[in-house]
Amino acid sequence: MKLTRRNFIAAVIGGVAGIQATPLPWKLTDDVAIWTQNWPWVPVPPTGEFAEVSSVCNLCPGGCGIAVKKVDERAIKIEGRTDYPVNPGGICPVGMGGLQLLYDESLRFTGPMKRAGLRGAGQFTEISWGEAFDIVAGRISTLRKKGMPEAIAAVDGNPEGTTVSALIKRLMRAMGSPNYVRPPSITDTYRMGNLLMQGTLSPMAYDLENSDYVLSFGAGLLEGWGAPGRVMNAWGMWHDGNPSKRKTRIVQVESRASNTASKADMWVAPRPGTDGALALGLAHVIIKSGQYDARFVAEHSSGFDDWRSLEGTTHTGFKRLVLEKYSPEQVAKITGVNPKTIVSLAKGFASAKAPVAVYGKGKDSLNGSLYEFMAVQSLNALVGSINRSGGVLLPDPIPLSNLPILKVDAIASEGLKKPRLDQAGTMRYPFTDSLINNFTDAINNSPKSPVDTLLVFSANPFFTLPDGGGFKNALEKIPFIVSFSPYRDETANMADLILPDCTYLEKINDTVWPTGLQYPLYGLSKPVVEPLYNTRNTGDVVIELSRAIGESVGAGFPWENFEEALQARAKGLFDAGGGLVSYDSDAPAWQRKTAGKGPKPGYKSFDEMWEEMQSGGMWYRPVSSPKSWKGLFNTPSGKFEFSSKLIAQAIEDYSNKISKKAALKNMSLAAIDDEACMAHYEAPKAGADSSAYPLRMLPYEMMNLASGWIPSPPFLYKTIFENQLLKDKSFAAVNPKTAAKYNLKEGELVAVKSPVGELQVRINLFEGAMPGIVYLPLGFGHTAYDEFLKGKGVNPNNIVQAGQDPISGYPVWWNTPVKLVKV
Template identity: 60%
Template sequence: MELNMKNLVKWTAFNRRNFIKLVIGGAAGIHMTPLPWKLMDDSAIWTQTWPWIPVPPRGEFTNVKSVCQLCSGGCGIEVRKVDERAVKIEGRTDFPVNPGGVCPMGAGGLQLLYDETIRFTGPMRRVGPRGSGKYKEISWDEALSELTGRISALRKQNRPEALAAVDGNREGTTTSVLVQRFLEACGSPNYVRMPGAEDTYAIANRLMMGTEAPMAYDLENSDFILSFGCGLIEGWGTPGRMLHAWGMWNQNPSNKKVRVVQIEPRASNTASKADKWIAPFPGTEGALALGLAHVIIKEKLFDNSFAANHAFGFSDWTSPEGKAHPGFSTVVLQRYSPESVSKITGADPAEIVSLARAFAKAKAPVALCGKGKGDMSGSVLEFMAVQSLNALVGNINKPSGVLLYDPLPFSPLPEVQKDGVASEGLKKPRLDLAGSSSYPFTRSLINNFTEAILKSQESPVDVLLVFAANPAYSYPHTGPVSYALQKIPYIVSFSPYLDETALMADLVLPDHTYLEKREDVVWPSTLQYPVCAISTPVVKPVYNTRQSGDVLIRMAQAIGGSVGASFPWKGFEEPLKARFKGLYEAGGGTTVYKENLPPWRRLKDRVVVETEYTSFDDMWQKVTANGLWYRPSHEFKRWETLFKTSSGKFEFYSTSLESAIEALAKGKDPKKAMERFGIAADRDEAFLPHFEKPRTGTGNDKYPLLLMPYELINLSSGWLPTPPYLQKTLFDDQVRKKDSFADMNPGTAALYRLKQGDSILVESRRGRVPARVNLSEGVMPGVVFLAMGLGHKGYGEPIRDKGANPGEIVDAGKDPISGQPVWWETRVRVAKV
């Protein structure tokens, strides 16, 4: 018999219904305990007795308010100091994002400041082989002279496009703006960003609503949260906000408890604490969303007014050329019945019907997307399918729903001055082809960037600048990235940490940590109102580091000419302040948080925002002192002018996607163009939200299992290291000594004669990693789950060589339409060691 996922599910000792019952009755009870938080408290008490723990001298106690930047959440923090040493981080009670709360990463941030085993102490030049960690400290003058000389040489050779940058700073921040500006002034189009769920969301919004509006969900005013894989209490969005909201949902004074339904294949903390958990096969969440849409449409539970007056392509329609097109409703009714969707997802048809009814009949429902923490890119078609649910219930730009905003009105910096070399360089095509006819909706593709380097006999990139990113570790399938980095002649890392990518750099220009610098945080992820926060330098720099924005300004001025003229500032704070002037001129903001009037209540009750500053200088003084500017107001509905699509409506049928396909086809049969976009559906369905069968690499015979990486709130899975103390908050069935644990369903493990704790190799066609078996009824049969955030080769003890990094074996394909890396479709096999 063929050994594949379908047969694995069939062979298990219990069927799928029993699997769900066991999970809800057993594993959920385990996760419902406060044990992780108790372990964190115990470890904090335990570590106080260690003799080598630094004890600050007696001195004056002070508290400094700032903003956390360890993720995209932008939570307010208050740092307690004894004289000049920071000793404790807590959440700010006077901050709207996270009133008083802070996640484990935020609480452990001091270790990322003071732990000298994970930080660079000054500018470094590599003196050993790449990856060896052998560096020689040099002066800032020497380092900058070496780098600017190399970039100037490229410009003299008329090769400015051979300069490239990988940027992990949050988009829209002043540092990110300056990185892009530097490349433009030099003449390179090769600015590349690390991918994330917000990039996928922007593409889906552009296709359906004509705008790349930020992810903004009015969760606190909702009564039904339908989450498609979002780790709501595992770090998704803004962790401090989500933990606060979760507590509020369960302590609603009106006794109208908010209902949370979690859709994911593993019994995560979010799934186990939710009111209902549905476990589909990984990668089929979009099909499940369309199955829910089928029931809502069939039973006429949708918002007919929105569908008829403010949506395009919902019903059958005829083009100006006279061609008839089936609408979204017709296609969904024909192809996505609960029975059909059950065969794709494994979900019970009765559960699909029941969930669809409950969602549509709720007063204020909202559907969310973005797997895990949202740090990794997602499926555009899945995001479109989920967004179609919000449109069906008419909850677009309404209280409790998905809110759409215009971009924040920052003042633009002066126009970049470009000489002839820069102008010619910018005419060259991007190495990643983002924005080309093949990927018209995607702004950056690091996977294509890597492929272009690997396919070239000589690297087309001569100098690579890396900011706040660790692609050699955090990118899905790290192997090609490492090989590409080896081919690049000169790599410069601006990381303050000894991460894997920095250890491959020829030159390190270490940035300050977030507690040592002033930096802006632009619109924390998923917030339903705009926030621009500014961090405060809590302490003086511990080591000989510099703010990356200041370094870029000095680099540009050292290169001189039009490049230097494009950076006329004395320091980073000048462009930072200049951009904020646009917020003052737009009006409507405030720097004061009123605890008795949280932003979500202001939005719901339409409370007028009172601005307490009288001039821009007054506003700037208050913003820098309090670290906060926000605008808790919104103009709801306005559907007549809201959507920027060609139809002026919410588009179930994406006319922009259709136009892109036609442009690529150039008058020929569009079938090949659709294939280049990764779309296998026929033309009637191609431009609607639909399900594309996962591309799972090699056949099921050789690799019969599916690998699913997952994220934890107490492990950093991005470019930052995990504070070492947080290692003590991990369970023994997650990591023990140097071994990761792979979660497997007992039925699946039995097929391989594996028992709890057995050592195994998890292997894909891209490589293999060691692990130990953890048997859990709370995971999908036929799937192997590995935690992200372990398996580092960089940093110091106890982070390095602890556990396995699933990114080493992920078989990263390309998502249809976006071309972004896919990390949830890797086929694997396991073998006992």
């Protein structure tokens, strides 16, 4: 039979009819519909068993307690711990986004690496840990054999007092190099000021939660000062929903309407760098009105009234200095603050029950000025808020054991005799531990870098130092750089060798006494997840490196691993007794308990304590009652010194060595004699002609942007406003009046020019900016990391022209002369 066209059509019709009675068209339609609802490229997060691991955040020295949520082996969310004394429940946005710093692979080094491309290009090839150790140890051993161990230098950004920092210091000493420097921090200023005025070495302890009047001189309470989780928690407590129940007044002294300034009960805006003068103005009003704590001043202070020395010369006291030079009218001229405001502020402060004046400069990651701190601390002393509940407490230092005494060999002891490159601790900077700006200059000013090998730990000085790009130039000169950073930061990109650390969620580490906390706290973080990559805890690496160098260096590190070293130091916490290792949120650590009432430690042995610390992550002692006055102040006079005898002695010693004039010049001092020993105001030397550079540039910090060595988690860029960053341009906040002067409109592109460089930004007209000041946000302008962070905005540090703070020598980063030029 022949298949005709007609037959065929019949069969097709039959087929079409027949197929209707089968599931094919219907099921196919349904399946296709479902298929279009499939997005195979959209990840489906695997589920599993939910768990929560407690640890401590290490992203800033604040050390908040964190609870990391996990699904099987994956960490999926970081939350604040309610069972941790520092931050009952909350953490800052940086800590909240921490998992991106763990899991964003392009931010991280995945193993030890050797530089493959040009410096700064970020091209590396992976090597083995053995090879990496061979390279560093070989280089160090060669330098030591040549008798020049001082050519090894280290920049250590780990918070002071942490065990890894102690080990790094120890390694430097064991190798024989004095050139151990740290990036500046506000704690340096606190330490020096407290040493000079109180003779104490314990950390700054502001009893904020118990205060009823917090007068903050520049401390960015809501910008990340101290432990952000603690301060913001206190902020919530201070602002009861019912205003009549609010017990604490908050006053912010700052030139810009920051979050703290706006949210405070009162905002006072002096010119940048004149906070000290304002504090002295308050002191003037308080002294004149007799509102000061006469008992404290008489019994526990020295240098308040004029006094006669043994030789018979009359010395000016604090009282006379303040009364003569800092009347509200005089201060108004310096600061631009209305004299009436100064008077009412002083009255309010002095009549509060437990006032406290807090000193700071934004976050705690940049230094302050010594005399400003002394002025603020003098104010605390005047109202008797030193060693008083709700004021400044003077707790004992944290009782960590000292590491065993280090025996150094002949090479090392020769090396340690060599002068430090940064001159810290010399007669010129007698009280300073470390001056990284001088270190940078020493390298940049010599034809050949005096540093052969630079070790960089937990720091990104290339980006974070307010030095106009000086450190970057120094890096280019240093022959060999080793970075221990887990992140591909700017400094690491300049390095020749990377020995990557684990991130804070992959390792055991400690935090020691968060900045400004009023009670001793030791936090212990633990690995929340197994290390994702071939990285090692720098604590372990330092110990291993010492072994690889061998000789007496290795002998100085008798611990099997980092955890043993941690235990060795924590032994002291057990020996001291009385420390708590768990926290009950109903008994806040800042709340004073009647003696014998508070919670008691439950552990019997060190091992028991350590085990509990590993699970709980903490050792602390609840806030103590004010201490007995006897022997409290370890100053030459045995009292709180309005006029520091140590400064007087240092100036005298230095003047005896070189001329007095030269000594004062070298110490960057304008004041002389008695005034130089007390809190006073000195106008910073103008770095440039004010007609050429009529404006001042002030970098400012934000809570929601990391400006230190830790990169910002990409999530944080969601919180940045479009008038702070737009595409690749960041904004300068300028008062509309200032902008009008230069005919600048919102969003307009300008160059901010300082004597050392220029930056292109857009203009943001902001009423809350002080006229005449250009405010640039810190934390933008990365040239490293990945597409989330790179090339966004500019880094104001690159145009900072920093003078030297008198006596301390720290960079005065808040006084850069600039001009605005339309692009």
